[in-house]
Amino acid sequence: MRRTELFTKTSKTVPGDEVAKNAQLLIRAGFIYKEMAGVYAYLPLGKRVLDKIIQIIREEMDAVGGQEISLTALQQKDTWEASGRWSDDVMDVWFKTKLANGTELGLAPTHEEPLTRLMRTYISSYKDLPVYPYQFQIKFRNELRSKSGLMRGREFWMKDLYSFSRSQAEHEKYYSVMSNAYDRVFARLGIGDRTYKTFASGGSFSRYSHEFQTVSEAGEDTIYVHEAKKIAINEEVYTDEVLADLGVAREELKERKAIEVGNIFTLGTKFSDALGLHYTDEVGEQHAVYMGCYGIGPSRLMGVIAELFADDKGLVWPDNIAPFKVYLVNIGEQGTRMAETLYAALQSQGTAVLYDDRNERPGSKFADAELMGIPYRVTASDRLFGEQKYELTDRKNGAVTLLTADELLAKLR
Ligand code: ATP
Numbered sequence: 556m557r558r559t560e561l562f563t564k565t566s567k568t569v570p571g572d573e574v575a576k577n578a579q580l581l582i583r584a585g586f587i588y589k590e591m592a593g594v595y596a597y598l599p600l601g602k603r604v605l606d607k608i609i610q611i612i613r614e615e616m617d618a619v620g621g622q623e624i625s626l627t628a629l630q631q632k633d634t635w636e637a638s639g640r641w642s643d644d645v646m647d648v649w650f651k652t653k654l655a656n657g658t659e660l661g662l663a664p665t666h667e668e669p670l671t672r673l674m675r676t677y678i679s680s681y682k683d684l685p686v687y688p689y690q691f692q693i694k695f696r697n698e699l700r701s702k703s704g705l706m707r708g709r710e711f712w713m714k715d716l717y718s719f720s721r722s723q724a725e726h727e728k729y730y731s732v733m734s735n736a737y738d739r740v741f742a743r744l745g746i747g748d749r750t751y752k753t754f755a756s757g758g759s760f761s762r763y764s765h766e767f768q769t770v771s772e773a774g775e776d777t778i779y780v781h782e783a784k785k786i787a788i789n790e791e792v793y794t795d796e797v798l799a800d801l802g803v804a805r806e807e808l809k810e811r812k813a814i815e816v817g818n819i820f821t822l823g824t825k826f827s828d829a830l831g832l833h834y835t836d837e838v839g840e841q842h843a844v845y846m847g848c849y850g851i852g853p854s855r856l857m858g859v860i861a862e863l864f865a866d867d868k869g870l871v872w873p874d875n876i877a878p879f880k881v882y883l884v885n886i887g888e889q890g891t892r893m894a895e896t897l898y899a900a901l902q903s904q905g906t907a908v909l910y911d912d913r914n915e916r917p918g919s920k921f922a923d924a925e926l927m928g929i930p931y932r933v934t935a936s937d938r939l940f941g942e943q944k945y946e947l948t949d950r951k952n953g954a955v956t957l958l959t960a961d962e963l964l965a966k967l968r
């Protein structure tokens with residue numbers, strides 16, 4: 556893509572009320588647009604990053620048997636009354652609205668109830684189980700505070716997978732398969748080393764649930780990390796009893812600020828009992844379906860990654876989620892000819908390149924390349940025309956190398 560075709564612009568200023576570093580940088584670099592607190596639009600660069608995060612999660616969910624669906628945002632009251640979660644006293648984040656005829660509706664903050672209800676149409680026998688539907692969807696939550704940019708939206712992207720199993724034993728097997736899939740997702744996103752499987756409260760069907768917490772100064776949670784065992788304990792269950800149960804000592808743990816990027820939770824038969832989701836086993840006996848739910852926040856992840864890797868010049872994306880791999884800059888007339896040739900060659904070999912063909916000073920193009928966090932900047936200039944070389948600059952460490960077109964194409968393939 557050419558910069559002259561990209562409709563967004565970079566900016567030195569941000570909305571005065573934006574205090575979160577991730578949102579400040581993403582707004583300045585033209586990745587997102589702030590509609591209001593906790594509500595952001597994704598612009599071309601931001602949409603590319605979000606889609607790449609989603610694609611990594613999708614591949615890992617498909618690898619463990621996930622079947623992708625898309626449920627509705629508009630929700631009917633009686634589905635949620637069945638579980639007792641329609642009441643604002645029980646679920647305090649509801650956005651509610653009405654049909655023209657006065658019928659009350661809600662905007663889905665999560666999807667246990669509607670999916671459990673939907674599955675009644677398709678699950679009746681043990682032969683129909685287990686099954687693992689999932690989706691990527693915008694959730695709506697009237698969060699009390701929304702000052703952390705993409706990390707806490709009032710409208711945000713969630714991946715939610717729900718497992719429907721025949722028994723607790725079958726559920727537990729899948730639960731650990733999913734836990735491993737989560738490890739792979741966070742490793743692929745470049746935050747595996749600082750993301751801890753964290754013991755949290757489990758509800759009525761299991762002792763613990765597990766949160767995946769990424770250590771970050773911008774985090775809103777406090778966890779206690781055991782580095783050697785690569786686990787952590789959430790503040791809410793940080794008791795002597797739990798420490799003993801997990802075989803860890805207080806002295807071995809470090810208090811850290813962290814942000815929950817995902818969680819896995821045993822639901823048991825809470826929702827299948829409430830909404831009447833049953834199956835008949837091999838001998839004709841009826842049982843409630845045994846459930847689990849598994850959330851990840853793709854938009855929160857985008858904020859976390861933006862914030863964690865940023866430096867004083869701007870964003871620094873890992874290669875596999877960067878909106879483009881290469882930011883190409885032309886300087887001078889002969890440099891422009893070299894840039895045009897390379898642009899065509901990069902495109903034909905499928906390397907995603909943003910070509911800053913604007914009539915701007917080199918310094919401001921370099922600054923934009925850095926602000927946007929594109930992994931590699933390639934400069935084609937009159938100065939290196941004689942040698943027919945290009946300058947390659949690595950965004951992560953600033954290392955500069957001079958390469959021929961062939962060498963560059965091979966390196967950036
Ligand atoms: P938190 O304790 O941070 O509010 P939660 O327990 O409400 O999170 P879940 O309901 O389990 O979160 O949602 C699943 C995932 O969705 C979370 O792990 C997180 O990554 C993401 N998520 C939850 N709330 C938000 C939000 N307001 N903005 C962005 N992402 C969110």
Ligand code: MG
Pocket residue numbers: none
């Ligand atoms: Mg919440």
